[in-house]
Amino acid sequence: MADELPKAEIIKRESRYLRGTIAECLADEATGAIADADTNLTKFHGSYQQDDRDVRDERRRQKLEPLYMFMVRLRLPGGVLTPQQWLGLDEVADECANHTLRLTTRQTFQFHGVFKNKLRPLIQKVNKLGIDSRGACGDVNRNVVSNVNPHESQVHAEIHRLSAEISQRLMWRSSAYAEIWLGEECVHRVGEEEEEPFYSYYYLPRKFKIALAVPPENDCDVFANDIGLIAIVESGEIRGFNISVGGGLGTTYGEPETYPRLGRVAGFVPPDQAADACEAITAIQRDFGSRTNRSHARFKYTLDDYGMDWFHEKFAEYRGESMEDARPYHFDNNGDRFGWVEGENGNSHLTLxxxxxxxxxxxxxxxxxxxxxxxxxxxxxxxxxxxQNLVIANVTPDQKQRIQALVDQYGLDDGSRSSPMKRNAMSCVAFPTCGLAMAESERYLPELTRKLDAMMEEAGIADTQINVRVTGCPNGCARPYVAEIGLTGKALGKYNLYLGGDTKGERMNRLYRENIDEETILSILKPMFERFAAEREDGEGFGDFLVRSGIVDADRSPRVFHEAFVSE
Incomplete structure (x- = not known):
């Protein structure tokens, strides 16, 4: 029944294929905001309305509306762009945003501090570069991510081609984007064939994410996605993909029925069937994902409700054939390769x-x-x-010295200037712009890593890589739940502490303590670092040690994820 649907679902269905009144709101100069209903729709167009929370109280005292602004995220499958596109986006940062670029954990760019009157110029400038923001947010398939793999040139080229194909196939089609942002005429009329042959007028129940990984590297955290394609490579050629389903890291405090989950490997498909398989799986979620409870609408919950046997039956029905049995594979890390790496084609790649x-x-x-x-x-x-790092890729032998000279001139960090812990740490944006943030993240990370580095130095493990990730809320944007040490904001200066992930992205951590300040966090970690230094086995990671020693219980079901291992 329509009256049982949540507000966000109704807005989608009544939006005229994502048009709403966005165009009218953009023309309204009396406010820096857009209408509440349209804030749901602009997400599909790649933008979130935000305000500067650093000045919110002062503006309230002055009886001014919040300092509204927007974040704009781009669709950039596989995270690859040309130098000309880079220079164009760099100009956009000055002309339309806050003079910064931000690399996201899904291999694309976010622009922050974009005022309403700059939204349309920004998207038009980006469009001229051959890039768009369509579906970078919203209840559709998001930016398709993949392994970087600069050293495996031919394999990476095929992985990038497939990521672009999947992204294009699952992109929403409505002409609303061109009409609102690019000034094109409306070409759709009521009563004509619907504009969304795949999504229809109701789109997906919630966001949907796809990733491609090439073992032994899992730098995209493939199991954190609704669909994960794990390449099976033999003799330098991709023979097909194992398919993982049902990953997703978002959760909500106080709602124990929500939880992060890693995907489960369901089977194998040949390489020419990978995009078709992704479309079939996305269609299953479109048709069976919850429409009445948004907190229960991600694909992971659909699979938990119906079961994997049901999924295999539906896949065979939607695809027309079953998956094959999964093939053997092995991951050994989920980090980046810093510094120079030579590729198969003789060109070099520099990760900063x-x-x-x-x-x-x-x-x-x-x-x-x-x-x-x-x-x-x-x-x-x-x-x-x-x-959130950057690869300067396909540097020819005669160009390498010139690139290195610029790296030296500006003191760029190729990983050698930072500790192993710092160069693998990640954070979300949080304050001052994210409306969901409960605690600092990006602005806090440098201070946190400095203090953790000092403790690790004192314990004699300064050269050890420990994966640390911080977010300002429980939504998991920086994938904190697969970190060896994860912090999620609970209040200003307070975090939940999660421990026990691994360095392969194959095991979630577990809640250790709730709502604690920095002093408590450091006092918990200090003796753990000392014990790790004294008792670790050869090649053992910090998270693996915590599990082996019984400090963290890794066997608890995701359904009890919110239960702290140590009560306060």
Missing amino acids: MIQSGRIADFDGYSLRTALREIARVHIGEFRITCN
């Missing part, structure tokens, strides 16, 4: 550490200027990693 993915000119560190100068001379491409 970008803390929290923020590209700006900082005091004493002209990062944005340096990358602009590199883009002006580079003839290869840039690749964004799912860990």
